[in-house]
Amino acid sequence: MISQLIQKIQKTKAPICVGLDPMLGYIPNHIVQRAFKDFGETMEGAAEAVWQFNKEIIDNTYDLIPSVKPQIAMYEQFGIEGLKIYARTIEYCQNKGLLVIGDVKRGDIGSTSSAYAVGHIGSVKVGSNECRGFNTDFITVNPYLGTDGIKPFVNVCNDEDRGLFVLVKTSNPSSGEFQDRLVDGRPLYELVAEKVVEWGEASMDGDYSNVGAVVGATYPEMSKILRKLMPKTYFLVPGYGAQGGTAKDLMHCFNEDGLGAVVNSSRGIIAAYKQEKYAKFGPEHFAEASRQAVVDMIADINSVL
Amino acid sequence: MISQLIQKIQKTKAPICVGLDPMLGYIPNHIVQRAFKDFGETMEGAAEAVWQFNKEIIDNTYDLIPSVKPQIAMYEQFGIEGLKIYARTIEYCQNKGLLVIGDVKRGDIGSTSSAYAVGHIGSVKVGSNECRGFNTDFITVNPYLGTDGIKPFVNVCNDEDRGLFVLVKTSNPSSGEFQDRLVDGRPLYELVAEKVVEWGEASMDGDYSNVGAVVGATYPEMSKILRKLMPKTYFLVPGYGAQGGTAKDLMHCFNEDGLGAVVNSSRGIIAAYKQEKYAKFGPEHFAEASRQAVVDMIADINSVL
Numbered sequence: 001m002i003s004q005l006i007q008k009i010q011k012t013k014a015p016i017c018v019g020l021d022p023m024l025g026y027i028p029n030h031i032v033q034r035a036f037k038d039f040g041e042t043m044e045g046a047a048e049a050v051w052q053f054n055k056e057i058i059d060n061t062y063d064l065i066p067s068v069k070p071q072i073a074m075y076e077q078f079g080i081e082g083l084k085i086y087a088r089t090i091e092y093c094q095n096k097g098l099l100v101i102g103d104v105k106r107g108d109i110g111s112t113s114s115a116y117a118v119g120h121i122g123s124v125k126v127g128s129n130e131c132r133g134f135n136t137d138f139i140t141v142n143p144y145l146g147t148d149g150i151k152p153f154v155n156v157c158n159d160e161d162r163g164l165f166v167l168v169k170t171s172n173p174s175s176g177e178f179q180d181r182l183v184d185g186r187p188l189y190e191l192v193a194e195k196v197v198e199w200g201e202a203s204m205d206g207d208y209s210n211v212g213a214v215v216g217a218t219y220p221e222m223s224k225i226l227r228k229l230m231p232k233t234y235f236l237v238p239g240y241g242a243q244g245g246t247a248k249d250l251m252h253c254f255n256e257d258g259l260g261a262v263v264n265s266s267r268g269i270i271a272a273y274k275q276e277k278y279a280k281f282g283p284e285h286f287a288e289a290s291r292q293a294v295v296d297m298i299a300d301i302n303s304v305l
Numbered sequence: 306m307i308s309q310l311i312q313k314i315q316k317t318k319a320p321i322c323v324g325l326d327p328m329l330g331y332i333p334n335h336i337v338q339r340a341f342k343d344f345g346e347t348m349e350g351a352a353e354a355v356w357q358f359n360k361e362i363i364d365n366t367y368d369l370i371p372s373v374k375p376q377i378a379m380y381e382q383f384g385i386e387g388l389k390i391y392a393r394t395i396e397y398c399q400n401k402g403l404l405v406i407g408d409v410k411r412g413d414i415g416s417t418s419s420a421y422a423v424g425h426i427g428s429v430k431v432g433s434n435e436c437r438g439f440n441t442d443f444i445t446v447n448p449y450l451g452t453d454g455i456k457p458f459v460n461v462c463n464d465e466d467r468g469l470f471v472l473v474k475t476s477n478p479s480s481g482e483f484q485d486r487l488v489d490g491r492p493l494y495e496l497v498a499e500k501v502v503e504w505g506e507a508s509m510d511g512d513y514s515n516v517g518a519v520v521g522a523t524y525p526e527m528s529k530i531l532r533k534l535m536p537k538t539y540f541l542v543p544g545y546g547a548q549g550g551t552a553k554d555l556m557h558c559f560n561e562d563g564l565g566a567v568v569n570s571s572r573g574i575i576a577a578y579k580q581e582k583y584a585k586f587g588p589e590h591f592a593e594a595s596r597q598a599v600v601d602m603i604a605d606i607n608s609v610l
Contacts, residue, residue: 074420124382142449144447
């Protein structure tokens with residue numbers, strides 16, 4: 001699966017994914033009001049607004065990008081109706097030729113991780129049928145429970161040619177509270193990184209492993225070290241743009257071949273029309289603002305590679 | 306919210322929760338076949354089997370217990386259809402007077418944790434309405450991202466009088482891989498425990514905080530220390546029964562007042578009819594076997610208190 005992502009990145013010259021994290025507050029009023037008119041001020045109405053918003057952004061950006069990363073929490077907040085739109089968004093993106101990274105950050109004891117794995121990147125046996133739940137190409141997972149909480153995801157990846165990104169060093173301000181604590185003189189995230197390498201050894205797909213890592217753009221010195229520790233691990237890099245990471249900050253996430261990282265931007269793309277820089281598009285043309293923000297992001301990142 | 310759980314524990318004399326983690330393999334054949342007949346060998350069929358199974362177990366145990374803990378992964382594996390049954394199970398249990406601990410182990414950066422929090426234990430604003438997604442009383446959360454990933458959950462708990470259990474020391478075999486690593490001479494889980502105390506300080510509800518901790522039954526020496534470190538923190542204790550924890554192992558999870566812990570058993574209760582001990586009930590009377598297993602579990606735990 002990672003080789004497919006790399007091919008799409010090379011074809012588009014865009015090592016990025018667009019974060020489809022649609023807070024209601026990001027969605028232009030005309031879309032929200034139309035959805036409320038059709039479905040009421042209900043979960044169904046909110047979900048419809050999210051769907052119309054996503055669809056327009058995808059339609060206006062899919063030819064420029066290799067992948068998207070929907071954050072499931074933004075759908076889950078609207079309950080079942082929201083999750084239906086999560087599933088619909090995945091399918092719609094895949095039909096447009098995009099790879100989908102489900103940002104689900106799941107992780108549990110072994111038998112439970114197995115259930116998450118089959119539901120998100122695999123299939124579940126129902127009688128004599130194999131049924132697919134959310135059918136994403138990649139998901140993010142949380143390593144706090146250790147190897148037996150991660151292995152079931154790796155097994156499904158190997159069986160189904162899918163991919164993972166394991167949280168190593170996250171982009172948020174307090175990520176250091178536990179992740180940076182020194183164990184035998186080294187930060188915990190380095191130990192996690194070494195485990196990620198180990199977990200991914202039997203999942204090579206070309207030059208990289210299907211088991212990747214989440215490494216925040218907001219901590220450039222750390223990503224430099226992590227890049228060396230995990231030479232064959234693809235990085236999913238959140239934190240660019242709205243969270244404060246710049247192109248210069250994330251250059252260390254890439255290998256010398258210009259590969260090795262896919263950089264996410266969510267708010268910076270999907271709510272671009274709210275920025276002064278893109279205000280000329282106006283709320284009616286929000287998706288064209290998103291398209292321009294994608295073009296600008298790609299140029300910005302390529303300027304440091 | 307924790308005071309409500311304590312009241313129900315005192316009334317039932319049962320410091321336990323029943324883990325509603327319905328793998329298809331646990332469900333008696335007559336239920337599965339009936340569901341497949343009505344809905345086909347589909348996600349809908351699987352979800353219907355899960356629902357009928359849950360309902361019968363709840364109907365046969367609700368008067369003996371204070372709470373249940375559905376593991377969302379077991380529903381999520383069946384996609385949208387499974388999650389509908391997760392929501393229906395929560396509502397059904399609450400209507401029977403049970404408190405529901407959603408075992409979701411969510412956790413992300415701040416804005417994302419906020420979305421999970423409103424979706425699971427709070428409400429989301431849609432136009433002028435407040436809508437509820439999954440509406441559980443408690444959820445479990447993962448601390449790997451630190452304070453800013455947990456605070457949004459705590460805030461919603463405080464606003465809505467709900468509760469949390471933060472993963473501290475999990476019950477699985479490899480939990481020690483990261484959780485036990487020494488930081489300044491002390492295991493990481495102790496640092497997490499101290500943070501849980503700090504996070505819960507402004508969430509007191511009677512003698513205990515609404516911010517609890519997950520502490521596995523399988524590591525009794527550690528729970529002894531954690532009990533002292535977190536005197537006002539309620540423990541959700543997985544690992545009893547099928548995972549190997551005994552009543553003696555978990556006595557240290559309780560305070561001297563006999564309070565302080567709620568012990569979970571999943572397989573040991575819901576698939577009791579598959580154990581030799583309860584084989585006499587047979588698959589047709591599986592829920593009566595579950596009832597007997599609940600009676601036995603309560604007696605077993607009370608024998609060490």
